[in-house]
Amino acid sequence: MPHSSHEIRLSPREWIITLVIIAGLFYLIPVGWQRLESLETNPDYRIPYELSSDYWLFSRYCRSVCAADKMPVIGDSVIWGQYVKPDQTLTHYLNELAGADLYANLGVDGTHPMVLAGLIEYYGKAIKDKDVILHLNLLWMTSPRADLQIEKEFAFNHPRLAPQFIPPIPCYTASVSEKIGIIMERRVPFFSWLNHLHRAYYDNQNLQNWTLENPYACPFAPVTFELIPPGGRERQKPIPWTEKTAAPQAFPWVEPDTSLQWQAFLRLVKTLQKRNNRLFIIVGPFNEHMLDDQSRKTYTAIKNKVETCLQEKNLPCYLPPPLPPSLYADASHPLPAGYAQLAHQLFELLNR
Amino acid sequence: MLFQTWIFLPFFLVAYAVYLALKRTRFGNLWILIASYVFYGWFHPLFLLLIAYSTTIDYFLTALMAKSRRPRLWLTLSIVNSLGLLSFFKYGNFITLKLNDLLLALGGSHIIEMPGLLFPVGISFYLFKSIGYVIDCYRGEVEREKNFIRHAVFVSFFPILVMGPIERAQNLFRQLRDTPRITAPDVADGLSLFLVGLFKKLALADYLGLYVDKIYDAPADHQAPALMLATFAFTWQIYFDFGGYTDMARGLARMMGFRIMLNFHHPYLADGLGDFWRRWHISLSSWFRDYLYIPLGGNRKGNFATYRNLFLTMLLSGLWHAGLGHGATLTFVVWGVVHGLGLMLTRKLERSPFYRDKIPRIIKQMAVFIFVAFAWIFFRAAGLDDAGLIIARIFSAGWADPQFPLLMVFLIFALWLYQFAVESRIRRFVNIAPVRVGAVVFMILYLTLFASSGVRSFIYMQF
Numbered sequence: 080m081p082h083s084s085h086e087i088r089l090s091p092r093e094w095i096i097t098l099v100i101i102a103g104l105f106y107l108i109p110v111g112w113q114r115l116e117s118l119e120t121n122p123d124y125r126i127p128y129e130l131s132s133d134y135w136l137f138s139r140y141c142r143s144v145c146a147a148d149k150m151p152v153i154g155d156s157v158i159w160g161q162y163v164k165p166d167q168t169l170t171h172y173l174n175e176l177a178g179a180d181l182y183a184n185l186g187v188d189g190t191h192p193m194v195l196a197g198l199i200e201y202y203g204k205a206i207k208d209k210d211v212i213l214h215l216n217l218l219w220m221t222s223p224r225a226d227l228q229i230e231k232e233f234a235f236n237h238p239r240l241a242p243q244f245i246p247p248i249p250c251y252t253a254s255v256s257e258k259i260g261i262i263m264e265r266r267v268p269f270f271s272w273l274n275h276l277h278r279a280y281y282d283n284q285n286l287q288n289w290t291l292e293n294p295y296a297c298p299f300a301p302v303t304f305e306l307i308p309p310g311g312r313e314r315q316k317p318i319p320w321t322e323k324t325a326a327p328q329a330f331p332w333v334e335p336d337t338s339l340q341w342q343a344f345l346r347l348v349k350t351l352q353k354r355n356n357r358l359f360i361i362v363g364p365f366n367e368h369m370l371d372d373q374s375r376k377t378y379t380a381i382k383n384k385v386e387t388c389l390q391e392k393n394l395p396c397y398l399p400p401p402l403p404p405s406l407y408a409d410a411s412h413p414l415p416a417g418y419a420q421l422a423h424q425l426f427e428l429l430n431r
Numbered sequence: 432m433l434f435q436t437w438i439f440l441p442f443f444l445v446a447y448a449v450y451l452a453l454k455r456t457r458f459g460n461l462w463i464l465i466a467s468y469v470f471y472g473w474f475h476p477l478f479l480l481l482i483a484y485s486t487t488i489d490y491f492l493t494a495l496m497a498k499s500r501r502p503r504l505w506l507t508l509s510i511v512n513s514l515g516l517l518s519f520f521k522y523g524n525f526i527t528l529k530l531n532d533l534l535l536a537l538g539g540s541h542i543i544e545m546p547g548l549l550f551p552v553g554i555s556f557y558l559f560k561s562i563g564y565v566i567d568c569y570r571g572e573v574e575r576e577k578n579f580i581r582h583a584v585f586v587s588f589f590p591i592l593v594m595g596p597i598e599r600a601q602n603l604f605r606q607l608r609d610t611p612r613i614t615a616p617d618v619a620d621g622l623s624l625f626l627v628g629l630f631k632k633l634a635l636a637d638y639l640g641l642y643v644d645k646i647y648d649a650p651a652d653h654q655a656p657a658l659m660l661a662t663f664a665f666t667w668q669i670y671f672d673f674g675g676y677t678d679m680a681r682g683l684a685r686m687m688g689f690r691i692m693l694n695f696h697h698p699y700l701a702d703g704l705g706d707f708w709r710r711w712h713i714s715l716s717s718w719f720r721d722y723l724y725i726p727l728g729g730n731r732k733g734n735f736a737t738y739r740n741l742f743l744t745m746l747l748s749g750l751w752h753a754g755l756g757h758g759a760t761l762t763f764v765v766w767g768v769v770h771g772l773g774l775m776l777t778r779k780l781e782r783s784p785f786y787r788d789k790i791p792r793i794i795k796q797m798a799v800f801i802f803v804a805f806a807w808i809f810f811r812a813a814g815l816d817d818a819g820l821i822i823a824r825i826f827s828a829g830w831a832d833p834q835f836p837l838l839m840v841f842l843i844f845a846l847w848l849y850q851f852a853v854e855s856r857i858r859r860f861v862n863i864a865p866v867r868v869g870a871v872v873f874m875i876l877y878l879t880l881f882a883s884s885g886v887r888s889f890i891y892m893q894f
Contacts, residue, residue: 086853087870088623091615097871104876259437273879286881287638290836291645298838298881 109135109272116304118143122180123165127307128314131188132237132283135268135275136306138202144183145205151185153199153206154214158186160418162317162408165309167415172422182212188314189236191219192340193227193248196347197240201265207354212425213347215362218411219340220381221330226340227251228333239264248339279306317414319405320369327371328410335384348394359429360389360396364421366407399424432473433888434625434679435632442470443683446589450687455610460584463687467589471553474593478551481516486586488512489561490579493568497575506569513558513565520554525753525760552892553593555751557586559718564600566722573600581607590683594676594891596694596714603689611688621686623871628678630874632889633882635842636672639664642839647811650821657833658825664835665811666804667843670698672890673712697850699803702795703781704773707803719744738775745771752810762818766809773802 089097118136120143130136144151152158152170160168170184190198192215199206219225227235232252235241241248243258253261264270280301281289290298335341351358362385367375382398389396399421406417413421432439446466453459472479489509496505527543534542564585567573576582585603646653646661653661677694684691694714701707708716720729724744730737749767753760780786786795805822812818852861860866 086623087627087867087874089619089867089871091619093864093868093871094619094622097868097875100868100872101875104872254436254438256436256438259441263437269879276880287641287838290838291641291834294834294836 105267105269109268112272113139116306118306120144122174123168123171123184125159125165125168125184125309126187127309128159128188129307130278132239133275133278134198134202134240135271136279137185137187137198138205138271141185141203142205144185145207145209147180147183149183150181150210150212151183151206152212152214153185153195153203155186155190155195155216156188156314157216157411157413158184158214159188160184160186161188161314161412163313163413163415163418164311166311167418169418169422169425172419173426176422176426186214187237190240191216191225191227191236192344192347193219193242194237194240196343196350197242197265198237199347200350201240202271204354206351206356209356211351211356211358213351213358213360215344215360215385216411217363217365217378217381217385220333220335220338221410223331223333224250226333226338228337228339246339246342276302315408317408319414320366320407320409321404323409324369327374328369329371329374330378332374332377332381335381335388341385348392358394360394361425362386362389362396362398363411364399364401364413366404366410367401368404368407369410397425397428432470434676434683435629438473442466442473446470447686451613454613454688459610460578460580460607463589464580464584464587467584467587467592470589471587471592474552475549477549481551481554482557482587483583485513485516485558485561486583489565489586490576490582493565493575494577496565496568502569506565509565510562513562517555517558520550521753550893556595556597557592559597559715560595560600561586563597563718563722567600573604576600576604588684588689590680590687590689591691594673594680594889595712596677596680596692597718598691598714602692606689613686613688617688618686621682621684624678624682624685626682626871626874628675628680628682630878631671631675631678633675634874634877635846636668636675636890637882638842639668639671639839642835643668643811647813647817647821650812650817650824653824654828654831654833655825656830657835658821658828660833660835662804662808662811662821662825664839664843666699666800666807667846669807669810669890670695676889676891697854699800699847700796700850700854701799702792703786704770704777704799704802705781707799708770708774715748719748723747738778741774741778742768742771745774761815762809762812765815765818766806769806769809773806 118139120140124140126133126137126140141151152173158169165171165184168184168186170182173182174180185203187195187198223229224233227241227248227250230249232250235250238251238253239261241251243253243261264274277283277285280303282292284292286298289301290296333340348358348360362382365378365382367378370378386396386398402413402417402420406414406420408414432442446462446469450459450462450466453462468479468482471482489512492505492509492512496502496509499505531542564573568575576585581604584607585600588598588603591598643661643665646657647665650658674695681691681694692714694712696710696713698707698711701710724740727740727743728736729740745767746764747767748770749764752763752766808821809815809818812821849861852858
């Protein structure tokens with residue numbers, strides 16, 4: 080009687096050899112991949128929108144930015160430039176003012192503080208001993224939902240970067256198995272490289288699903304070692320918000336004392352400080368023009384609390400005044416002229 | 432908790448490490464019991480009540496049986512209890528549905544509420560194991576287990592709890608009574624079995640399942656080639672799904688020092704239907720043989736009784752598969768009937784010198800494979816209507832590009848060749864260390880690089 084049907088048996092010694100080979104391959108494949116796949120970053124480079132969830136690419140880009148001794152500018156789509164072209168972002172204008180390629184756009188679409196903290200902790204390890212500009216978008220505190228406080232499950236951005244167990248996020252109900260899988264992906268570079276492979280070449284599918292859609296194609300054909308270029312277009316049309324909606328908004332703001340996003344932001348600050356980085360924090364500029372009176376009052380109070388807290392922690396920060404209404408595309412994203420104006424203010428401050 | 436999920440890894444590492452520390456103490460079996468209940472309770476804590484109830488009842492009934500002058504009474508009570516539980520959970524909804532149909536047909540207006548039962552995974556497997564034990568005790572073939580913990584571990588041993596193999600009392604109790612000796616080759620063999628099982632499940636069964644689901648979910652939209660290929664794909668899918676689970680289960684048990692019976696032995700190399708059932712789901716086939724076919728008289732009471740017993744056994748096997756959770760339960764009954772008829776019709780033929788000696792083995796193997804694949808149509812189809820439609824379209828619909836992935840063709844072909852190789856003279860070439868190590872490295876890389884990250888549960892978990 081055989082050992083099993085379709086059996087393959089290894090002796091203890093053969094298992095050890097196999098595990099050594101596998102460990103070697105797990106280590107070497109992602110390292111070798113970087114040699115084969117070129118990451119060409121021009122001064123206005125930003126992570127392609129389609130690869131926003133490719134954290135292996137982000138970590139690679141971080142290493143490249145830090146090796147070039149640039150100043151990382153970290154944040155969500157406000158830094159990335161949702162409504163602007165790559166040559167209209169905040170970092171572009173800062174570089175223009177500096178007359179050199181000094182600032183790097185490390186913005187990633189949809190990275191609210193809760194997940195930005197994870198992104199930097201696990202995939203931004205290269206950012207150490209640097210001057211860093213860190214952006215805080217108060218949009219993520221405009222409601223209990225944006226603050227991830229509601230009990231009802233909903234699909235928020237980048238759950239793979241969020242804390243999986245502690246602190247608990249009420250609306251995040253992935254299974255324990257999924258959470259362990261995510262933790263493995265963070266800890267083992269091979270798994271995050273694997274995610275890169277799926278996202279960059281297989282339409283964000285695993286290879287088996289991909290072959291169903293492309294039954295007769297060679298499974299390795301999509302691997303061209305050429306990354307999607309960042310693209311020269313805006314992600315969304317740059318239309319001023321005043322042309323879209325003019326009705327004043329009343330946001331159910333979440334106070335910093337109870338905000339999960341604010342706590343996460345403080346964790347992010349701590350992570351960056353632990354790595355011996357010198358931080359400069361920009362808060363906003365939020366589009367106050369679209370708020371009704373009550374909401375604006377609450378927002379101002381929150382902004383002041385945030386400022387006080389940052390000052391108490393000796394963190395240099397800048398809370399820019401609101402831009403003119405026509406320079407916003409929505410609640411938090413400036414239009415090109417808005418970024419130019421903001422860059423001027425910031426550059427002046429940084430060089431004071 | 433499924434073996435192929437991440438949560439199983441920390442669970443097993445902890446369970447195994449503590450077990451290694453405790454196995455020589457009197458707490459070894461207690462620890463297996465705790466681990467097994469954690470494993471099972473992970474599916475749903477309420478399931479624990481049921482398994483604890485069934486374990487306790489059978490423990491006391493076997494005790495009464497041993498002391499009583501009327502052991503048959505306690506045997507009957509135990510079997511009725513187990514089959515009652517099984518029927519209640521498997522057929523409760525089905526029976527209610529049919530009663531409602533009947534009431535409506537008779538012009539009645541009252542509709543009986545559906546019980547809406549939560550189906551306890553693995554119930555069939557542990558109840559069958561328990562029934563087998565009680566019958567063995569009654570027959571005096573196995574000594575009654577007086578230690579309650581050991582009895583409870585026998586029922587709930589976590590590697591084989593959810594989908595078997597339906598291990599025999601004699602084999603498992605013997606190992607539970609002795610302190611298992613775990614050697615390095617045991618661990619290596621266990622790991623090998625587990626990896627092969629994982630590969631069968633994730634890389635093969637789940638992959639083939641993608642194509643099968645696509646075609647079988649809308650049979651009217653597909654032409655003969657796609658329907659045929661999907662049927663063959665399902666033939667392999669169900670084998671790799673169930674066989675994969677069994678390998679993983681046996682591998683885990685082996686790492687813990689237990690040797691669990693073989694459940695599959697290259698079933699698609701069978702050269703007769705009888706041979707197929709000696710290779711497919713061996714623990715259930717032999718269970719039906721020992722506790723149903725033989726008590727019915729087996730082949731000792733003439734031709735008519737033999738054929739009747741064969742047919743009844745397969746019909747009951749079909750009925751066992753039928754039940755809650757799969758609306759069209761009759762398809763499983765038809766599947767059992769098709770196999771029953773097949774066994775009846777080929778029994779004489781398979782024993783004839785002409786079939787045995789004159790027909791090339793490969794032809795017989797192909798014929799059995801095609802028959803088994805045909806029967807699987809009933810097993811997989813959503814209902815009898817769908818099964819009829821699929822069969823009709825296979826023989827009548829036009830030809831169109833089936834869009835069957837080449838990678839699937841390659842994998843199936845490679846495994847087909849491999850199973851021939853391991854049963855042939857070239858086995859020694861396949862069996863050299865570099866080939867085996869290379870194959871394992873390939874499997875691990877394939878699993879990490881290509882296999883699905885989603886979790887499909889096992890087909891047989893619904894039974």
